[in-house]
Amino acid sequence: MNQTSTAIVSSVSSSVAKAPAWTSVARDSRVALICASWHTDVVHQARDAAVTELIEQGMPAAHIAHFDVPGAFEIPLMAKRLAQTGQFDAIIGCALVVNGGIYRHEFVSSAVIDGLMRVQLDTDVPVLSAVLTPRDFHEHADHLEFFRTHFVKKGVEVAQSCLSAMAQLQRVKSLA
Template identity: 30%
Template sequence: MPHIKTIEGILDAKGLKIALVASRFNDFIVDKLVGGAVDYLVRHGISQEDLTLYKIPGAFEFPVIVKKLAMKKQYHGIVCLGAVIRGATPHFDFVASEATKGIAQTSLETGIPVGFGLLTTDTLEQAIERAGSKAGNKGVEAAAALLETIRVLEQVD
């Protein structure tokens, strides 16, 4: 393969200011996602003073909070952490879909990257698996993706 110029994000969080937005709904799962995200960012050099946690009622509220935070331009990025678990009604589909669309739209409109750590699972067991057991911790993955995206964006002219 020929050598090509490659732009990659250096996984160094020093000097960044990050907002974590976490839903209170299913907080016994979300707290594990928050813990994973914070641990990852601190291990990669962010100062705890540069992390701010915003607690919101549920996933449906992500878009309005994320947009407000992004428009303030005081954070380099935002990590959304929540868990929507399917029930017996279509409520799950509406909440998960609208939260996802709103988060993505805000990131595109403002240019502020958003780490997507919103679990959308069929069962409680699946959520537990994704919050630090068999399937890893999706809070860590959301923070890692955010950090890499921030550092790549810094190199895009």
């Protein structure tokens, strides 16, 4: 092998080694995104960032389904029904549960996260959460801008976690 061929092979090998383990998983998987309808100006930032990241990692846009529910509390039931269809390899829930000053947000966020965990354990379908409960949220320009930006970051992170979880589960399945 000549020096040029060796350089090309080394370049390809190093780029392959740097590629995320989930690239092939992205091509062949289907993901459902469930969004609460409250604070959609913030919540949809996570949804849109997650979709963008999934597509950038190789998932066809047609493999991503969107579902809206009235609020965060309804996400676990929708996740369960979607998981039971057998059509999705993973499910992502997105919501903003705000502190309205009456501590309701604490039991809502706890119930949602517990429900999502139960769904994934009962159905064997990964269910990931971008359901966030900020300690302090006020609907003024500074907070809205901060949380819109923060939800973009969380959307990317939840998409990457989703792909990683599916890849690891595929790895475990191949051991059986």
